[in-house]
Amino acid sequence: QVQLVESGGGLVQAGGxxxxxxxxxxxxxxxxxxxxxxxxxxxxxEFVGGISRSGGRTNYxxxxxxxxxxxxxxxxxxxxLQMNSLKPEDTAVYYCAAAILAWATSRRNDYPYxxxxxxxxxxx
Numbered sequence: 001q002v003q004l005v006e007s008g009g010g011l012v013q014a015g016g017x018x019x020x021x022x023x024x025x026x027x028x029x030x031x032x033x034x035x036x037x038x039x040x041x042x043x044x045x046e047f048v049g050g051i052s053r054s055g056g057r058t059n060y061x062x063x064x065x066x067x068x069x070x071x072x073x074x075x076x077x078x079x080x081l082q083m084n085s086l087k088p089e090d091t092a093v094y095y096c097a098a099a100i101l102a103w104a105t106s107r108r109n110d111y112p113y114x115x116x117x118x119x120x121x122x123x124x
Contacts, residue, residue, distance in 0.1 A: 002027030002098050002113045009094060009118030012086055016122070020081040022096030022115055029077040030054075033104040035111055036070060036081045038092035038120075048094070050104020051079060059104060064090075086122045093117040 008020040022034070035050035049060040051070045058070050067086075072079040079096060097111035 002029070002032060004096050004098060004113060004115035006094065006096050006115045006118040009120045011121045011123065014086060014088055014122055014124050016086050017082070017084045018086065018120060020083070020094055020096075020118060020120070022079045022081075024077045024079075024098065027098075027113075030074040031100065032098040032113075033101045034070075034072060034079040035097045035099065035104045035106075036079075037095045037097060037108065037111075038090075039095070039117075040089075040092040043092075045095070045108060047106035047108075048081070050106070052103050053101075057103060059106075061106070083120070086120075088122045088124045091120060091122050093119050 003026045006022045033053050036048040037045050039045040049070045051058045055072045069082040095117045096115045098113040099111045
């Protein structure tokens with residue numbers, strides 16, 4: 001069973017950048033596709049983007065495409081989310097999640113393992 005810990009959240013002005021990291025332990029990291037999700041107050045948790053277990057394929061929600069980039073380092077058991085051109089509507093708790101799949105999907109139920117989340121706040 002894999003454990004996930006996110007870091008890197010914080011407060012940033014609109015137009016700024018943040019880089020989130022998620023470190024995995026307790027499992028074979030390269031066996032998991034990884035996803036990033038976010039949840040704003042009063043809203044459902046939504047898919048942000050994901051990366052295949054090899055790192056060769058990524059997919060993103062339309063709302064972040066072109067601004068966010070996901071990468072992973074299987075040697076360091078780490079997946080990262082680089083967020084550029086941040087907007088106030090990106091404010092949310094961001095979660096990384098692991099799925100026992102080759103490719104990342106946008107379905108929350110495909111991910112049995114979740115981190116505790118990290119808060120991102122974008123001020124206008």
